[in-house]
Amino acid sequence: MxxxxxxxxxxxxxxxxxxxxxxxxxxxxxxxxxxxxxxxxxxxxxxxxxRGAATRFGPLFHAERMGGALMLAALAVPEERFDEVAELVNAHAEVAHNYKRTHRYNMWFVLAAESQERVEETVREIERETGLAVLRAPKLKEYFIGFKVPV
Amino acid sequence: MSLKVDKADRAIIAATQKGLPLAPDPWAVIAEQTGLPKAEVLERLRAMSERGVIRRVGLVPNHYKLGWTANGMSVWDIPDELAGELGSKVGALPFVTHCYLRPRHMPEWPYNLFAMVHGRSRSEVEGKVARIASVLAPHARAFDVLYSTRILKKAGLRISPDAERIPHGSKV
Missing domain, CATH: 1.10.10 (Arc Repressor Mutant, subunit A)
Incomplete structure (x- = not known):
């Protein structure tokens, strides 16, 4: 409800x-x-x-402009390995959020770290631990972020 | 990568990343926590807002709890040379909350434009995706919608106030 x-x-x-x-x-x-x-x-x-109607009240920071780095990434995980791989991915502190989605690329996560190098290192660690290739989807351009969903 | 925040900014970021104090004078509370003068707290927050380090200050609704349970990441293959023009149009649609250009990875991932759409149902999201399609027509060569079916992790960003954890390559 x-x-x-x-x-x-x-x-x-x-x-x-x-x-x-x-x-x-x-x-x-x-x-x-x-x-x-x-x-x-x-x-x-x-x-x-x-009540959980809002998750946060305060400043929303722009990680890149603070000198940090963010990257969206995805994995195509075989269904029988999904939970195991989710655990491996989530264990990294650099993984800020992670969603299961309806696609062959069924795991989409955002990496946040203090440098692009650290983001890339984490991606390589995930690839080594899971044996799966990570799809790297860094932001090339941003076209207006508005939080404009009326409730 | 250049550093756009100094030590005092980081102290303010650390003091506010869990949220703004719910007190009539929140700047005074942050001043007390950081040891900075109150006027400087407000000045620095304004300056970070102007530089875009702070995107905005406000309330983040929990779309899911408010009944917006369908979350579709629509992905599109559009010509690179039209990305700026088309991306701006899609980003300006009132129901698109995020819109980004990202690299393709051929052959398995042909999509370069990502537009996030929330709705109370998948059919509502589908209707909104159809509106994006009409904005992009006839340039979209392929598209897909990836619905989220499970939140696996949601930790948010953590910024350390410690000077030694300032990003690599930064000038302080």
Whole structure:
């Protein structure tokens, strides 16, 4: 069952997906836009996080611009080896997330490290441990990332 | 690769990567945690935002819990010379949350444009993919949609505040 949000929650999620102001008393400023009190907005954000309706509230960082490196990668894992390979891949701290997907390339994961060299080393380790070739899908260009899914 | 954040920035990043303090004056809380003056915390957050080190400050909805259970990674084979033009058009669609150009790996992976689409059902995602197809027509030579069926790991990024863990090749 999906979580139910009331109209105020929905307005908060939609307004704050786009941006939280970097000003003095920012909750008060954001609350005013929403017709809420500072206290109520803080309590609502807390509740959205506690109920799991939101996974995070805060700055979202751009890893490459911090000097780090990110890469999307994929493996075509034989079904009978899937769990074993998932365990090998997930054991690497550099693997930030990993999803099973509907394709011959059925395991898609994002590597995050402090350098491209470290990302590549991790990919080679995964290839050695699993005996499978990793599909490297680094980002060449990014065409606008908006988090604009209205809830 | 050049380093775009210094030690004080990293301290702020470390203090906020789990989230912004839910207190009327969050900058004061971060100032206390980092030992930086409050005005500097806010100034540095603004500067990191301007440089794009911070993409945005805000709430990340849990699409899955809110009923957006279908997550499709649509992948397209489009001519490289049209990538900029077509990628911008697809990225501007209101329901596309991420849009990237990535390398092909022939023959097993012919796709170079990736566009992430969320929906409440696969049929909703399919409808949105059809709209991407109409934007790309007649240039898309092939496409596929990879639905996520299981989250295997979701750890997020971890940044160390320690100076010795600053990225290789960086100038501090």
């Amino acid at each position: 999906p979580l139910k949000l009331d109209d105020t929650d929905r307005a908060i999620v939609n307004a704050l997906q786009g941006g939280f102001p970097l000003v003095e008393r920012p909750y008060a400023a954001a609350a005013e836009e929403l017709g809420l009190s500072e206290e109520e907005l803080i309590a609502r954000i807390n509740s959205l996080l506690e």
